[in-house]
Amino acid sequence: MGHESNVREHMEIIGADGVHVGTVDKVEHHRIKLTKKDSGAQIEGAEGSHAGHHHYIPLGLVAEVEGDKVRLSANxxxxxxxxxEESEG
Known part of the structure; x- marks a missing residue:
């Protein structure tokens, strides 16, 4: 692993297939916090309730960090x- 220190705010997160997944807001608790604008509103099949709050991706899915992109090990x-999802509460 060891990618946590390399992931920075505003980096683009892409799947192994090169498709945009989101944009880094910050890293917290061994997870990548996505910006609200990238939290499900544009993902095919996502429900409207996913928009407007933060989502997180586990750092364990990070395959590599190259330039301004975080490439995941999964499509x-x-x-x-x-x-x-961000827990309310």
Missing amino acids: ADVAVTFEE
């Missing part, structure tokens, strides 16, 4: 199934 459509 985008699979990676979004690992997303966790």
Whole structure:
């Protein structure tokens, strides 16, 4: 692993297939926090309730960090199934 220190704010997150998954807001608790604008609103099949709050992707899905991109080890459509929603509360 060891990618946590290399992931920075505003980096693009892409799946192994090169498809845009989201944009890094920040890293917290060994997870990548996506910006709200990238939290499900544009993902095919996502429900409207996913928009407007943060989602997280586990750092364990990061295959590599190259330039301004975080490349995941899973394709985008699979990676979004690992997303966790921000807990209310």
